[in-house]
Amino acid sequence: MAMYGYVRVSSRDQNVNRQVDALCEAGLAEDDLFIDHMSGATFDRPAYRRLMASIGAGDVLVVTSIDRLGRSYDEILCQWRLLTREKRADVVVLDMPLLDTRSTNDAARGVTGVFIADIVLQLLSYVAQVEREHIKQRQAEGIAAARARGVRFGRPELKRPESYGDVARRCAAHELSVRKGAAVLGVSRVTFSKWLAQDGLA
DSSP states (O other): OOEEEEEEESSTTSOOHHHHHHHHHTTOOGGGEEEEESOTTOSOOHHHHHHHHHOOTTOEEEESSGGGTOSOHHHHHHHHHIIIIISOOEEEETTOTTSBOOOSOGGGTTHHHHHHHHHHHHHHHHHHHHHHHHHHHHHHHHHHHHHHTTOOOSSOOOOOOTTHHHHHHHHHTTSSOHHHHHHHHTSOHHHHHHHHHHTTOO
């Protein structure tokens, strides 16, 4: 049986010492730690790939918290099942004792631990999804309320230059192309075309 630790921070300037210290206190050697300085949005990380290539049946993976594996509970569930069911390894999350698939009963090794951990992870996934939906709902309600008060979102609309009227008339009379008209006004062709369409001159 081998024990491995996995450490992740989102960027190079973030410190890994707290996670490393916690894993060493849990009995791991620094040589057995895999460390990534990458976002948790993907599992395609160099150290994590090396970890998955090294870990096997009966081995133990230790992390300080479940979010060190990743940000998405759906992806965490997928990786958890890959580790515990396909690779038949154990997973230990230090800050959540229920997420420990090891069993003290060798005759039924891991079965109870994996079952309980799966239930806890499913619950966490559900709570996270509900919270994401509540956040989106609160954001939508906040935006709707702000719009009702006259608040405008997005970039402020570009004001039309004083010479716009003359340039627009010349374009409508085909004396100027839209591209040249936009250049004269110092705006993009898209913006100038939008103005012309709004004024019925396109």
